Amino acid sequence: MSVGMAAPRALYACDPERSRGRLFAEPESSTRSAFRRDCDRVIHSTAFRRLKHKTQVFVFHEGDHYRTRLTHTLEVAQIARAIARQLGLDEDLTETLALAHDIGHPPFGHAGERALDTCLADHGGFDHNAQTLRVVTALEHRYPDFDGLNLTWETLEGIVKHNGPLTDANGAAIGRYAAHGLPLGITEFNDAWDLELSSFASLEAQVAALADDIAYDAHDIDDGLRAGLFTVTDLRVMPLAADMIDHIDARYPDLDEVRRGAELVRELISYLIGAVVTEAGKRLGAARLASVEEVRRHGAVLIAFPREAEKAEAGIKAFLKERMYRHARVMRVMGEAECILFDLFARYQRAPEDMPPEWLAPKGAGPETATDRARRIGNFIAGMTDRFAITEHIRLFDSTPELR
Numbered sequence: 001m002s003v004g005m006a007a008p009r010a011l012y013a014c015d016p017e018r019s020r021g022r023l024f025a026e027p028e029s030s031t032r033s034a035f036r037r038d039c040d041r042v043i044h045s046t047a048f049r050r051l052k053h054k055t056q057v058f059v060f061h062e063g064d065h066y067r068t069r070l071t072h073t074l075e076v077a078q079i080a081r082a083i084a085r086q087l088g089l090d091e092d093l094t095e096t097l098a099l100a101h102d103i104g105h106p107p108f109g110h111a112g113e114r115a116l117d118t119c120l121a122d123h124g125g126f127d128h129n130a131q132t133l134r135v136v137t138a139l140e141h142r143y144p145d146f147d148g149l150n151l152t153w154e155t156l157e158g159i160v161k162h163n164g165p166l167t168d169a170n171g172a173a174i175g176r177y178a179a180h181g182l183p184l185g186i187t188e189f190n191d192a193w194d195l196e197l198s199s200f201a202s203l204e205a206q207v208a209a210l211a212d213d214i215a216y217d218a219h220d221i222d223d224g225l226r227a228g229l230f231t232v233t234d235l236r237v238m239p240l241a242a243d244m245i246d247h248i249d250a251r252y253p254d255l256d257e258v259r260r261g262a263e264l265v266r267e268l269i270s271y272l273i274g275a276v277v278t279e280a281g282k283r284l285g286a287a288r289l290a291s292v293e294e295v296r297r298h299g300a301v302l303i304a305f306p307r308e309a310e311k312a313e314a315g316i317k318a319f320l321k322e323r324m325y326r327h328a329r330v331m332r333v334m335g336e337a338e339c340i341l342f343d344l345f346a347r348y349q350r351a352p353e354d355m356p357p358e359w360l361a362p363k364g365a366g367p368e369t370a371t372d373r374a375r376r377i378g379n380f381i382a383g384m385t386d387r388f389a390i391t392e393h394i395r396l397f398d399s400t401p402e403l404r
Helices: 034-043 046-053 069-087 091-100 109-119 128-139 153-161 184-192 203-227 233-237 239-251 257-287 292-297 307-325 328-350 370-382 386-396
Strands: none
Touching: 034 091, 034 153, 046 069, 046 128, 046 386, 069 091, 069 203, 069 257, 091 153, 091 203, 109 328, 109 370, 128 153, 128 184, 128 370, 153 203, 203 257, 203 307, 233 239, 233 307, 239 257, 239 307, 257 307, 328 370, 328 386
């Protein structure tokens, strides 16, 4: 098969004609598959539009050309579709999961998530995957017959389990959730509609997860170069990058630094996509799976980097952690951003009337528990853009950090 040519639909791909359906029954579309409708609903959601002004690494007013959550999400979707096309998977479901994967993120990136998790420590904590599920099943209010977007079971499964099973066969939390248990947003919904948390997700979901890693690695290198946190030459400490830079310099000996960095990012994306497709092909060939149900029961991840690429990708993350995410400039801004959210949460706790009317406790609903109030405030803050959080802080406090 030529590179770029779509493979025929594989037996182990999700088939929209065999979807397990939606929680609330709806007539089928005559022009779009169930997964295409899911994708369109995500794109038209309020939460998706807010990603335009949510931080990836750099706050929006630090520069127009740095990635936001929205541009990151679009890059993830592009990479995910490229992989899905080569493997014969459902591109619409893959794209849906890529586009939806970050809509539960609060303002100010991982700093915002840390702040909200601290604020909600006594009320179940904060987890962006659980928040994404909450957004698409409850917090979006666009349809007359239900809250949320009423997405298919396969999309909801992929949102929750794209990084692997959440429980063992006995229902005990595993992995990142082993210590503190599953987030409340996941357990509550799973009680209403079983997402089979002990099984692996579809290959489409696994592809979206790897595409997220590839996009992070590539665009954070690009943004770090643009910000002057490191140079192309600094990247030579990673053997994979050093080989690619040598190849670029041999082909284009007089290339300026901007184009040199952009060429490196392109080569890196191509290499990682190719590595995933090759390794997935080997694993799928060995597994001889005949259905998506066999994928779920397989007991191991099937979309992955080969060992050499996995080692190289881990090296990229380690470099970025040291030279970018923990850079004094980034750490200072993110520390100030956390303080903004701490201030807002405490203020709304003391004076909930400072929130918009639609975020107040419903009248006549009876006494509100401390957890109900805290979760409501957390949902409100999680939906904020960076810009709105800063504006709210300016409105409610005498002094607000500039985040520069």
